[in-house]
Amino acid sequence: xxxxxxxxxxxxxxxxxxxxxxxxxxxxxxxxxxxxxxxxxxxxxxxxxxxxxxxxxxxxxxxxxxxxxxxxxxxxxxxxxxxxxxxxxxxxxxxxxxxxxxxxxxxxxxxxxxxxxxxxxxxxxxxxxxxxxxxxxxxxxxxxxxxxxxxxxxxxxxxxxxxxxxxxxxxxxxxxxxxxxxxxxxxxxxxxxxxxxxxxxxxxxxxxxxxxxxxxxxxxxxxxxxxxxxxxxxxxxxxxxxxxxxxxxxxxxxxxxxxxxxxxxxxxxxxxxxxxxxxxxxxxxxxxxxxxxxxxxxxxxxxxxxxxxxxxxxxxxxxxxxxxxxxxxxxxxxxxxxxxxxxxxxx
Numbered sequence: 470x471x472x473x474x475x476x477x478x479x480x481x482x483x484x485x486x487x488x489x490x491x492x493x494x495x496x497x498x499x500x501x502x503x504x505x506x507x508x509x510x511x512x513x514x515x516x517x518x519x520x521x522x523x524x525x526x527x528x529x530x531x532x533x534x535x536x537x538x539x540x541x542x543x544x545x546x547x548x549x550x551x552x553x554x555x556x557x558x559x560x561x562x563x564x565x566x567x568x569x570x571x572x573x574x575x576x577x578x579x580x581x582x583x584x585x586x587x588x589x590x591x592x593x594x595x596x597x598x599x600x601x602x603x604x605x606x607x608x609x610x611x612x613x614x615x616x617x618x619x620x621x622x623x624x625x626x627x628x629x630x631x632x633x634x635x636x637x638x639x640x641x642x643x644x645x646x647x648x649x650x651x652x653x654x655x656x657x658x659x660x661x662x663x664x665x666x667x668x669x670x671x672x673x674x675x676x677x678x679x680x681x682x683x684x685x686x687x688x689x690x691x692x693x694x695x696x697x698x699x700x701x702x703x704x705x706x707x708x709x710x711x712x713x714x715x716x717x718x719x720x721x722x723x724x725x726x727x728x729x730x731x732x733x734x735x736x737x738x739x740x741x742x743x744x745x746x747x748x749x750x751x752x753x754x755x756x757x758x759x760x761x762x763x764x765x766x767x768x769x770x771x772x773x774x775x776x777x778x779x780x781x782x783x784x785x786x787x788x789x790x791x792x793x794x795x796x797x798x799x800x801x802x803x804x805x806x807x808x809x810x811x812x813x814x815x816x
Contacts, residue, residue: 479795481769481788485527488768489735492524499531504541504551507532511550518596518641519736525597526646529557533565549591553598556584560601567608578605582614596640596647599633603650606630607657626672627665629654645682645738648673652686656693663697666690674720680727687720688744696776712751721748730760743770743791747777750794759798 486492491510498506507528514521532538538558541551559581566574582605589598606617606629617630629651637647655666670686677683691711711717724745733742742765749758774794775787 479792480767481791482767483769483771485530487735487739488733488737489520489524489527491735492527495524495528496531499528499535499537502535502537502540504537504544507537507554508541508545508548508550511554516594518644521595522597522600522641522644522646523736523738525554525557526600529554529561532558533561549588552584552591553588553595556581556588556598556601559584560604563605564607574608578608581605594640596637596644599636599640600644600647600650603630603633603637603647603654606633607650607654623672626668627655627661629658629661629669643677643681643683645741648683648686649689652689656690663690663694666693671720674723682738682741684726685724685741685745687717688724688748691717691720691748692744692773692776699776712748713753718752721752721754725749725754725757725761728757728760730764733764737764739765739768740770740772742768744773746798747773747794750798751777755798758794762795762798 484493486496491513495506495510498504510524511521514524529538532554538551538554541548542555545551559577563574563577563581565571566577571577582602585598585601585605588601589595592598602616606614616632618628619631620628621631634647634651637644641647652666652670655661655669656663667687667690670690673683673686695711712721728745742761746758746761746765749755749761769788769791771784771787774790775781775784778786778790780786
């Protein structure tokens with residue numbers, strides 16, 4: 470097990486790099502407009518597709534607000550990695566524009582689409598450009614691109630950008646971001662429902678290898694359902710007890726299946742572990758949740774704790790909820806008490 474701070478002096482740490490300590494240096498470099506650390510990091514990452522996907526996603530989110538990638542591309546216009554980062558950054562910009570209802574969003578989406586296609590041609594084995602296209606497919610109904618709307622491989626699944634997902638999975642069969650981009654499509658598309666998203670999540674979790682990131686997908690949908698009902702005031706007062714009941718408890722146990730504990734490497738998602746820790750705690754699986762909290766160390770994520778705390782709009786409340794659950798699971802005396810399932814205090 471990794472060393473864990475004592476309950477008394479614990480302060481969670483929020484950092485986009487998570488367990489990827491090498492990525493932290495590159496992010497610091499990007500924030501001041503420099504790109505050499507990014508070049509070195511991606512050169513070292515090579516064809517580790519899971520790591521390449523997560524690192525480029527986090528770096529692109531930071532680089533969108535700087536001139537670092539533009540400067541890199543100006544200096545090395547033929548660099549495959551520079552072109553990929555340019556595409557990734559363009560995708561982040563387009564998605565942000567769509568979320569903000571910016572009138573420039575369609576133009577930015579088209580530019581990002583072209584850059585991703587160019588990056589895919591330059592590096593045919595790389596799944597990351599296809600992940601970028603899949604991210605843009607969330608807004609495919611605006612561009613009416615045929616790649617964004619195809620029939621599913623199985624009759625019970627909803628139509629969507631299956632062709633793009635197929636291209637990613639040919640190159641990286643358990644690509645975490647690709648599955649989450651697909652899930653996001655079903656959660657936001659006007660032609661899809663929450664039930665469609667859950668069907669997709671269950672389908673993915675049913676066939677991917679034990680211990681792989683897509684096994685956690687149903688937990689994301691369950692939490693999104695909880696959030697929507699809570700915000701709308703339409704939920705069953707007992708809905709927060711779903712985590713300890715069938716079929717949700719089965720999904721929680723399947724997500725935890727194969728968990729090995731121990732120190733987490735750079736490919737492990739802090740966000741995934743927060744969702745898993747919450748689900749296990751809310752399902753009263755305290756000892757298993759403790760393993761996940763141990764593995765997290767000081768690393769934390771705002772979600773899903775912000776969805777279940779007393780005041781979701783107040784960041785400190787999410788931190789308090791995380792610390793409360795962690796303390797309950799790691800303290801033998803408090804582990805005997807039973808909280809309200811779903812992460813909310815008993816009334």
